Amino acid sequence: MNRFLRALWTAVVVLGVGLVIGGMVAQLGGGTGVDHRPALVGMALVAVWIVVRVVARPARDVPEAGGPGRAGVVGYVLVLVLGVTVAVYPAREAIGDRVQAIGDNEPSFDMREPEALEAALAAFSERAGHRQVVEVTLNRSMVWARMPIEPGELLVRVWGYQDGDLTEAGRGNDAIHPTSADEQFSLDEVAWDQILPAWNRARAEFVAETGEEPTGAIEIYVRRTRGDEPRTGPVQVHFSFPGAARWRYSMNADGSGLTREQR
Structure with missing residues (x-):
């Protein structure tokens, strides 16, 4: 050569x-x-x-x-x-x-991103041994899930996921248990990849009308709405922005129907 x-x-x-x-x-x-x-x-x-x-x-x-x-x-x-x-x-x-x-001392990645959120949900499912939940709460840095110890039971454990670590956030507290097993739903019922895009659309609307960025630790809740008994209605996504007025948003579990109620 x-x-x-x-x-x-x-x-x-x-x-x-x-x-x-x-x-x-x-x-x-x-x-x-x-x-x-x-x-x-x-x-x-x-x-x-x-x-x-x-x-x-x-x-x-x-x-x-x-x-x-x-x-x-x-x-x-x-x-x-x-x-x-x-x-x-x-x-x-x-x-x-x-x-x-x-x-800025902020989380290195956004837990609302679809891949990060799916990793958290997979960790919850693996640890619990099933995919039934009572409520999922998430923000930029962490995800929490209230999951029954066994599907159909009232007793729940609260799991938290942050920076790739899964922790048990609470159990044995009557305040965290649902009043009915009908409050449970499957993680598979929710279009998790639609949550952040919906939040971004709501944020753009908020900024356009107020001229300000939403502030504070804004949490997103995924749970059943109230029905004949507490929280036995359809599964929905809820979040709100604090500001001059408190704006509340809701969306169907499949990612459709994003609506705002201004108070």
Whole structure:
């Protein structure tokens, strides 16, 4: 292999290493949902290099003496930086948001995001051994679920999920138990991925009419509405924004019918 081809081949491998490093940075800094394709391309390039150099190279192929020189080293560093940049660039906004959240002492990711919320619900289901709940409460940093110890029972446990950790928030307190087993519903009845988009639509309406951002720890409640007995009606999503007036929003479990009541 002549010097030019060797240099080109090395540059390709260095690019692959940069893509892998950049992919790791994007994953750590941007969280779930980042584009993994650049890192996968980098891994493929490195894998091809390993096959060519270790497996397919004849024993008589002895590397030529001499290094790439100062200019070559600088070139390879630039190629490495290019690979890292290509992998990190698509996740730049998510990385910026996480850095800002850390600086502001806020949660590093939004638990209302569909992937984060689904992870919390999956953790609840695995620990409880079923998917029946009485109520789910969530905000930007945490999710809580009141779940019966066994489906159909009145006794419940309260589970909390934050930063990937599942904790038992309470049990044995009569105040947290429902008055009827009919208050229970399945997690599968709710379109969880529609909650944050609905909240964002409500927030945009609030800002447009008040000229202010909603403030405070705004919690979203998913539970049955009141029926003939306490909370035995349809499952709905509820939240409200404090401000000059207190605005209350509700939405059907399937993500339809977002409505506002201004008080």
